[in-house]
Amino acid sequence: MSRIKQLSIFVENKPGQITDVTTLLSKNGLSIKSINLVDSSDFGLLRVIVDDVQKAKEVLDDNGISLKITDVFAVSIDDHVGSFNEVVLALSTNNINVEYTYTVSNSHNASFIFKVNSGKFNEAIAILQEKNIKVINEV
Amino acid sequence: MVWNKIETSRREDIEALQLKRLQDTVERVYSLTPFYTEKFNEMNLKPEDIKTLDDVKKLPFTTKKDLRAHYPFGLFTVPMSEVVRVHSSSGTTGKPTVVGYTKSDMDVWDEVMCRVFTMAGATSEDIIHNGYGYGLFTGGLGFHNGAEKVGATIIPASGGMTDRQLMLMKDFGATILAATPTFSLHMAEVAKKAGANYLKDYKLKAGIFGAEPTSAGLKKEVSEAWGIDYHEVYGLSEIIGPGVACSCKESELLHVFEDHFLFEIIDSKTGEAVPEGERGELVITSLTKQALPLLRYRTGDITSITKEPCKCGRTMLRMESIVGRADDMLIISGVNVYPSQIEHVIANTEGVTLNYQIIVDKKGHLDKLEIHVEVSDDIMSDSLGEMAIIKRNIQSALLNNLYINANVTLVQPRSIARSEGKAVRIIDKRKDK
Secondary structure (H helix, E strand, O other), rough: OEEEEEEEEEEEEOHHHHHHHHHHHHHHHOOEEEEEEEEEEOOEEEEEOOHHHHHHHHHHHHHHOOOOEEEEEEEEEEOOOOOOHHHHHHHHOOOOEEEEEEEEEOOEEEEEEEEEEEEHHHHHHHHHHHHHEEEEOOO | OOOOOHHHHHHHHHHHHHHHHHHHHHHHHHOOOHHHHHHHHOOOOOOOOOOHHHHHHHHHOOOOHHHHHHOOOOOOOOHHHEEEEEEEOOOOOOOOOEEEEHHHHHHHHHHHHHHHHHOHHHHHOOOOEOOOOOOOOOOHHHHHHHHHHHHHEEEEEOOHHHHHHHHHHHHHOOOOEEOOOOHHHHHHHHHHOOOOOOOOOOOEEEEEEEEOOOHHHHHHHHHHOOOOEEEEEEEOOOOOOEEEEEEOOOOOEEEEEEOEEEEEEEOOOOOOOOOOOOOOEEEEOOOOOOOOOOOEEEEEEOOOOOOOOOOOOOOOEEEEEOOEEOOOEEEEEEEOHHHHHHHHHHHHOOOOOOOOOEEEEEOEEEEEEEEEEEEOOOOOHHHHHHHHHOEEEEEEEHHHHHHOOOEEEOOOOOOOOOOOEEEEEEEEHHHHH
């Protein structure tokens, strides 16, 4: 199962907004595997991967925080020149558009996270596996 | 200087003329407008029941809702072949409030605007810079036609583009400025950047300001910033547009052009008249309007009137500046808008019920509208772009439907303050300043 459930959390662009989210997660014993913030001029999206996505959703919902669960996949970082390029090249030659990507590195893993159009998700995984690119099940 | 000697007539003559015109108007709407015929019949009222001016109290009220219900031309008393002009303001359901003018209505409008310009000292020697918006809004064209009739030179600058307007005012040697007070002050602030003695570049001697409620403090600031006399004009499109009343050099109260507009001040809850000098809701009956004569139109504006004569010699009654609203209408940079209209536009833009809050504030002297929209599950997205589009869609829908510029901010769910479980929909921070 290569689908990773990522939480996209709405944060206003003001001090304390990120802490509110991370405090809630840690208080409820949820471990953050990766965290990535993107922002526009007046709001941001915090993209988080946790160990228990359902529990995280309940906790955040209960506290009135808007979120969306999105499927992403992770590719293990193979430390050689061009490894990232191989992934995006394989996807683009098959006309699959990468909506966004970021890197994760924690104590036991280093990987690239990719978000593609949800309709192309399975196709993307199949293409990468065919190329012997290592799609991993958790980060 | 007085444009028309009727402005200084004896009160009994004015009142006799008003009664005659009121009776004609009542007769006219009763026989020509099914809306009024029905109302009269329901109330068991006949035009001949109007024997004195005080009998105006017997007539039915007309509201903005009635105008909307008969959109677009349902209350017109003349065929469209006699209508030479239409104006409109924004409406709740995207449908605006429509008003029409015959040739004779246009003549009346020119006449009352000539009185306004003359109060401000305008003659054929003057150059009038018109910074009111041209278009469906009555401000721009109302001032424009009257200025031509006076014989002055009119510069149809319209709204916006401050730097360009200042250049035109300077280069063309404008002597009279016509614009909203907040925009006029904003222009003065920009002009000041040229240096402390910026006024030497301008030849302004007077200004005619209106279309928004104005505090005494703001009037003083505008007057001082430009070093000019401040004349306040009052009007509304339903009645004619600008030119219902205006202040002269001698007093801050506005002279009402009573030969065309019959004023009453009522308690907006009971509908009963309040004693002269006390504040209440202004109700106006058109006395000469041909295309769209309205009986007892509820303006929603709170003011008071006095019959005390003015030092300038004019005898028509005077009203004070509008001090507030009887309803929740907002006036954003001269545009009238109700919170319910904003709600309607927001709901229709995304097709989902959104929780929102309207915050009216001032940026410098310009009114600013901020709308907070809570990010519900319905609009939550994993894409920044998609969320930015929601914000832009709401902004452009408000501009297109209501002619207002608003800044939309997406906020956390439940971040909008609730009072007894109900979201506080509107916060007007201007009142605290």
